[in-house]
Amino acid sequence: MIAGIVVTIPLLVAYIVGKEPKVYETSTSLVIESSVPQYLGQNFRDVVEMESNWWSAQETMQTELRVLKSFSQAQSVAKALCSKFIGHEHVPALTRLLPGANCNDPADYARAAPIIQGLLRVEQVKESRLVNLVVDSSDPDLAAMLANTAAQSYVERNLERRLSQSEGAATWLGDEYGDLTVQLNEAERALIDFKRKNNVIAVGIEDQQNDLSSKRKKLDDELNTIQVRLIAVKAQRDQFASLKTTDPMTDVSPGVADSPVMEKLKELYVDQYAKLLEMRGKYLEKHPAVIAQEARVDAIKSDLKREAGLASKNVEAQYQTLVKQEHDLKAALDSATHEALQLEQRAIEYNRLRRNFDRLSKLSDQVGGRERETSLAGHLKTNNVRILDAAMVPTVAIAPNVPRTVGGAVVVALLLALALAVLLEFLDFTVKTQEDVEKTIGVSFLGLIPTIVQEPSGKSRPSPAGVPVADMLPQGSKDLWVLSHPKSSVAECCRAIRTNILFMSPDKPAKSLLITSAGPQEGKTTTAVNLAISMAQSGLRVLLVDSDMRRPRLHKAFGMPSTADGLSKAIVGDAEVLTMVKETGVPNLWLLPCGATPPNPAELLHAERFKRIVAELTDHFDRVIFDSPPVGAVTDAKILSRLTAGTVLVAKGGRTSKDALLRTRRQLSDGDVNVLGCILNDLDLSRPGSYAYYYYSRYGYYYYHDDENPQAPPAATPKGQSARPN
Numbered sequence: 001m002i003a004g005i006v007v008t009i010p011l012l013v014a015y016i017v018g019k020e021p022k023v024y025e026t027s028t029s030l031v032i033e034s035s036v037p038q039y040l041g042q043n044f045r046d047v048v049e050m051e052s053n054w055w056s057a058q059e060t061m062q063t064e065l066r067v068l069k070s071f072s073q074a075q076s077v078a079k080a081l082c083s084k085f086i087g088h089e090h091v092p093a094l095t096r097l098l099p100g101a102n103c104n105d106p107a108d109y110a111r112a113a114p115i116i117q118g119l120l121r122v123e124q125v126k127e128s129r130l131v132n133l134v135v136d137s138s139d140p141d142l143a144a145m146l147a148n149t150a151a152q153s154y155v156e157r158n159l160e161r162r163l164s165q166s167e168g169a170a171t172w173l174g175d176e177y178g179d180l181t182v183q184l185n186e187a188e189r190a191l192i193d194f195k196r197k198n199n200v201i202a203v204g205i206e207d208q209q210n211d212l213s214s215k216r217k218k219l220d221d222e223l224n225t226i227q228v229r230l231i232a233v234k235a236q237r238d239q240f241a242s243l244k245t246t247d248p249m250t251d252v253s254p255g256v257a258d259s260p261v262m263e264k265l266k267e268l269y270v271d272q273y274a275k276l277l278e279m280r281g282k283y284l285e286k287h288p289a290v291i292a293q294e295a296r297v298d299a300i301k302s303d304l305k306r307e308a309g310l311a312s313k314n315v316e317a318q319y320q321t322l323v324k325q326e327h328d329l330k331a332a333l334d335s336a337t338h339e340a341l342q343l344e345q346r347a348i349e350y351n352r353l354r355r356n357f358d359r360l361s362k363l364s365d366q367v368g369g370r371e372r373e374t375s376l377a378g379h380l381k382t383n384n385v386r387i388l389d390a391a392m393v394p395t396v397a398i399a400p401n402v403p404r405t406v407g408g409a410v411v412v413a414l415l416l417a418l419a420l421a422v423l424l425e426f427l428d429f430t431v432k433t434q435e436d437v438e439k440t441i442g443v444s445f446l447g448l449i450p451t452i453v454q455e456p457s458g459k460s461r462p463s464p465a466g467v468p469v470a471d472m473l474p475q476g477s478k479d480l481w482v483l484s485h486p487k488s489s490v491a492e493c494c495r496a497i498r499t500n501i502l503f504m505s506p507d508k509p510a511k512s513l514l515i516t517s518a519g520p521q522e523g524k525t526t527t528a529v530n531l532a533i534s535m536a537q538s539g540l541r542v543l544l545v546d547s548d549m550r551r552p553r554l555h556k557a558f559g560m561p562s563t564a565d566g567l568s569k570a571i572v573g574d575a576e577v578l579t580m581v582k583e584t585g586v587p588n589l590w591l592l593p594c595g596a597t598p599p600n601p602a603e604l605l606h607a608e609r610f611k612r613i614v615a616e617l618t619d620h621f622d623r624v625i626f627d628s629p630p631v632g633a634v635t636d637a638k639i640l641s642r643l644t645a646g647t648v649l650v651a652k653g654g655r656t657s658k659d660a661l662l663r664t665r666r667q668l669s670d671g672d673v674n675v676l677g678c679i680l681n682d683l684d685l686s687r688p689g690s691y692a693y694y695y696y697s698r699y700g701y702y703y704y705h706d707d708e709n710p711q712a713p714p715a716a717t718p719k720g721q722s723a724r725p726n
Contacts (some may be wrong), residue, residue, distance in 0.1 A: 193266050
């Protein structure tokens, strides 16, 4: 399969590629800058300056690449091809691209656009601002014409787009500039009217705010000073109010006790009062000197009280003055505060008008400048796209490259073939090796039977001596292959299987064997016949019982006619079972045919008489081999497996699935059945690479070779099996 795929696919690819038309390639290179050069304004930037924002430049480049591949760009190219001619032809180039196209019909531009998009390939040169417009076509002249036309159309459309944008922007800016001029004039008149109304023309409103703020600060400071003095005077006033009921000599009120007049009067009062006390000590109370002295003391005391009264009136006058000053200052401060609030409101309105005027003035200047720059830029016709190299007419085809394509096809075919082979092997869940039987199924590996190669029809072959039945069968019968080919690999493998079965329990041999399989057509009948012949050739008395009452075939294997005498007749009790046994013509081998096929085979096998028949047959023969239906199809094999001493499973190599065989093993295990092992049947040993070929060739087991049939595959004996001929 691998060789076929590796040879077929490259040959097919070479044939297909050789039939393809030649393809020519040419390209036009463009330089796409991220922005146009700026020759106007304060920031001069030439086209060669690098873009500061790399990501923005990449986005711009990707956008332009998509524009080059857009449908509208392809339509523009199709329209431009109508005015171009190739060679000396006077036919528009569009008709060469799209036969039958009409340049006066815009619908044909739309029809040609997808074709142009398919032929045109846009490639950006890495780490640069260069873009190649590549065209692949079977027509070299058309390829060069299409590449150059696409580049020219893109440059013209890009410039046209920029000019249209500049023209639109200039128109819009002009309209906006006119509106802004009207608004600026209105704002200027409103500002002048406000200044005239609020008298802020001579002195600015800011200066008025500063003057008023200074005035309020002075009034506030003066008011604080007056309030402090008022507190002190009020305290003195309260002290003088209490002087009327006390002695002036004991008054220590501020402004009274500290008065120079009061100090002199107090000193004089003390001096005269001391003299009075002295006179009272010398004279009687009514003495003229005492009375005169008392009069002087009273006069001094009266002066003290009068002086204290004057001080009280002075303090009261100061208090009233300070109260009046406090009231006036508060009124003046409130007036200044009210005026400041009004001025603040006017300032807010003034600032709003001023900001509006400044904004409109600045915006008007900007819009007017942009309008003039945009108008001039439209006349400059600057563009950020230019053609670097024009496309040339190619002379050498780039495709088809037959050697490279075939080489690639060989590699792909080889990989595909290997992958397919691995996939088929991976998906193959059939039983093929001894490991599959022992590890996956969990039963002993009894051996294998190679594939029986049928001889060519009509080829004669001498029958083994002393075997009359062989002369009655067609040459090359698989059922009697061991008999007709005693030196073949099949015969040797059957003898090896026989040896393994006999040696499994030498102390207590399994006299009754059941040969079954997971499904039909897996060679259990052929295996049962050849195994029985091998055991008979070893000197054992062997009985082969056809217990497949649904599709009996053992009588055909030995060339016997179909008859009603057989196992079914013995089970129903119409005859003794030993009378139904027939000779096969093979020494030591007898056959108990099925007989008439009953409608209820499972019920017959469940009968008690059948159990006695099995016991009777086991007593009369050394080995009794039962050929049964497959386990997966009917329940007959499961019934028979419980009545026999051992069960042998037959699996067809490369066909019987592991799941089916494992399912069969579990079904038999549920019935407490003695499964002796499994035989791999119909395994091709001659195919190199197979498991059996590798396994048996590696260990070099002895095998028999049929000298009379050189085409027969060599016999090989599995590991652990006897290779001794009988």
